[in-house]
Amino acid sequence: MTPPAATLSRGDESEGARRKTMSVERLHADLIRLRSGAGLQTPAVRERVGAALREACGVLPTDADAVVRAKVSETVMAHIGRLTPDDARAVRAALNLDPEFRSRFIKGRMAALAAAIDRDPRTALRRVDDAFHLLAELLDATPTA
Numbered sequence: 001m002t003p004p005a006a007t008l009s010r011g012d013e014s015e016g017a018r019r020k021t022m023s024v025e026r027l028h029a030d031l032i033r034l035r036s037g038a039g040l041q042t043p044a045v046r047e048r049v050g051a052a053l054r055e056a057c058g059v060l061p062t063d064a065d066a067v068v069r070a071k072v073s074e075t076v077m078a079h080i081g082r083l084t085p086d087d088a089r090a091v092r093a094a095l096n097l098d099p100e101f102r103s104r105f106i107k108g109r110m111a112a113l114a115a116a117i118d119r120d121p122r123t124a125l126r127r128v129d130d131a132f133h134l135l136a137e138l139l140d141a142t143p144t145a
Contacts, residue, residue: 026052027136031095034072035128038104039096045069056139073097079138086117087131094128 030050034040042048046068049059057075059068076095080088092098093113094106100116101109107121114124 023052024133024136024140026050027056027139028133031132031136032129035094035132036106039094039106039109040069040073041096041102041104045072053139056142075139076135079135079142082138083131083134086127087134089113089116090124090128090131091135093124094132 030053033050034048034053037048044065046059046063046065049057049068049072053059053072054068057071059071063071073095076091076097080091083091089098090113093101093109096102096109101112103109103112110121110124110128113128114121117124117127119127
């Protein structure tokens with residue numbers, strides 16, 4: 001008689017899998033926090049970039065706002081090439097990285113994105129959230145230097 005197949009219950013998850021999920025969630029939360037207001041064009045952007053995103057982008061505590069903006073922008077732009085064109089566009093709009101969607105406020109950027117994709121602004125924001133999650137997974141899977 002063969003023993004029953006082993007199943008993995010929630011309590012049996014490996015510590016590494018839990019840590020990885022937490023890291024993706026932290027990156028996702030950092031991206032959501034960063035999209036508000038003027039996004040990456042915020043004057044005091046250093047204060048708006050969360051710890052997980054700082055680590056993923058190689059931001060140092062001594063970096064000036066312009067350096068933080070450049071590091072986060074470069075890292076995001078390098079990774080969104082692996083997303084679909086629609087998801088990449090949503091990320092650029094949300095973080096204020098695309099001149100087509102420039103606005104000091106997230107509502108203005110979401111309204112412009114919604115018009116561009118012929119959808120409601122709430123749908124555009126849901127697409128941004130989905131794209132941010134995919135971006136967080138990509139950032140988490142990339143080793144930092």
